[in-house]
Amino acid sequence: MNIAKTIAKPISIVSAFLILTFTGDRIAGIALEQFTSNSQYRFSRLYAGNEDATLVVVGNSRAARDFSPTKLREIAGGNVNNIGFPGMSMSIAGAMLLDYLDLNQHPKLVLIEITNIGDPGTHELLNNLGPFAGQSERLQSLMERYIPDKAIFFIVSHLYRYNGDMLPRILFSFKTPDLDMPSAGRITPRMREVLATRIVEPLDIAKENVQALLEMIRACQENDIRVALVVAPYLPIHFDRIGNYLEWRNDIQRIVGNDVPLLDYSVAINSDQYFRDGVHLNNDGVDAFLTIANRDLRSFF
């Protein structure tokens, strides 16, 4: 009896702590989920549904920065959704595009920037997609596969899902959609020196990313959505050091088949002043690039 009395109080305190912690976590998780759903941030809009874009762009930072929705709007004749993000692997792009097609009105054209078809690395972006984990089985599946420990933590703690860089972005874009990703910066002489001698790894093609790409193409084709692959411009001195670009591009064309157009703008811009680094355009560069791509893109609408 004495032992029972002795341990009853600590057990009740520990139980109260666990219940309070769990309950608070779930309540905060629900509040943050509501907040996320009501935000105008690109991924919040995706998962809230009811987007009615004419053109959807997907890919890594080269898609996110180089394809300005504001500037593409005139070409597309309607809204443009850019669901690209820095560090987005093809697998993640595939999951999010398929989610987009499930939840929103189908666009007329999907543009897939394909330079993320190579080695996906650590799928770092998955760590930050916690806020959307509860809304996408595809993302959950990727998390369980590539970041299993975190996937478990996302289930245990709903607050933990919002631990990362995504929540501040959701907050900052709560009222105003984050359409463009500003890209200030220029190639300085010092940067040029470094870029001229830096080792550039050959472009590669990862099997899992090919599967993701083919799934995206298939989903578009089954829903009568036009789909095109695109390669955004490279800084000339960077491009010259790639080595296997043509071979890589031809391999991709062979994999997807000739009925899927591949718009190759890799060497479309040949002046340093339009780049902020070896692989990304600056704001002026985006203007120049989209002027060049205007005619090709208009033909899809």
Added chain:
Amino acid sequence: MSFSSLSFIYFSACFFPLYFLLKGKARIILCLISSYIFYGWWDARFLGLIALTTLIAFYTSWAMEHSNQHFRKLFLGISVVSNLGILALFKYFGFFTESMVEFLSVLNIEADWPTLNIILPVGISFYTFQALSYTIDRYYQRIELEESLLVFATYVALFPQLVAGPIVRASKLLPQFKTDHPLTANNLACGLEMVAWGLFLKIVLADTLGPVVDMRFDNVDAFNSFHHLISVIFFAFQIYGDFAGYSLIAIGLGRIMGFDFGINFNRPYFSTNFSEFWNRWHISLSSWLRDYLYIPLGGNREGKMKSYRNLMVTMLLGGLWHGASWNFVFWGFLHGLYLIIQRLIAETPISTVLPLRVPVRISYLFKVACVFSLTCFAWIFFRSSSWDDSWTIVSIIAQGDFSITTGGANIATAKGFAIIGFVLFVDAMTKNRPLYELNQLSIPCRVFAMSTLVWLMAFLGTFAGGNFIYFQF
């Protein structure tokens, strides 16, 4: 293994139940074995070294007990020289060699001395000082001889405070081994509260600020005054969160075991002068240096100039203790300078020169801001990768380009300041009692406080498993 790692959780799950089941000698044996396992997890090669340090301190002290005054001094000398010699070999050999080679090259003398690639054993600075405190206190007969090698070895190696302190004096800790400490609700609750706050300081405060600091200190030319100023302020709180966090976890684990390690940090950035700062920052080291270096040198008993000399020597060696680099020595020099200037100012009361009447609160805030700013200036040298980088950062900040660029960096900055603000708020609210001693609050309040910490850790914590900064010392 780090306190914030999964392997430590498994270690604790095995250790604590056994600890409370066992009594007397069996419990001490468990502590010793567990502590050696804990240390060996870092690098088993250096288990022999900690054992050697232990044996030297133990047997020289035993020999002192059975010797006359002349031999007592000899044995003290053996202990100090051999333990500091080991420390010097592992920590400072490369530094002194390279410095000497550079110095000789300035004199146009070419020297080709071997620089051994010696790995620094984790925690060597801490356990060496801990063992030395016993030998020195034994020499002055301030404490009784510890007859049991087992108890002494456990005192030196006790895992919660082994790799990064606090440096617990023999006079404080050894007597605590005399009794078995039962598991009490108060010790468990207070200990867990300390561990929770310590983890919060580490994984929320320190590890969130760390990447922002690293990016700027590793690319000094790429950032303007604004970014460097932010990174210096962030580093001040990163090192506080890291070190105070580790100390609190260690103290909390000790508390659960029934040990009292004292406190190691007491809201240092609320200090209004540098004497106060050094009574609040890394208290176990600063008091060790005071008692075993500053006071034996003469302290402030032999006139002003000698007291300034003693202060400077103590702070220079305190800087050198942190690492084998002129940057650390300069950091120590700056703090020595601050203390000397403070004494000079104290001897010339400002009120006789500038008869201003300033509200107490304004005066307090002004002094806190001054101490914090000067501390941050010194931290530049502590954190920088090199001497040149330190002065590059200083000159960039001095340029005054505080333009703010847009982008993701601002998100990290805003988040960092929010967390710093929260920590300062909690520190300020609890200034009249130790933060982690929540036992004056009601149980529901304590449960709520702990839940809040868990929520904040889940929401803001960085779980990348970053090592504690002071492990490198």
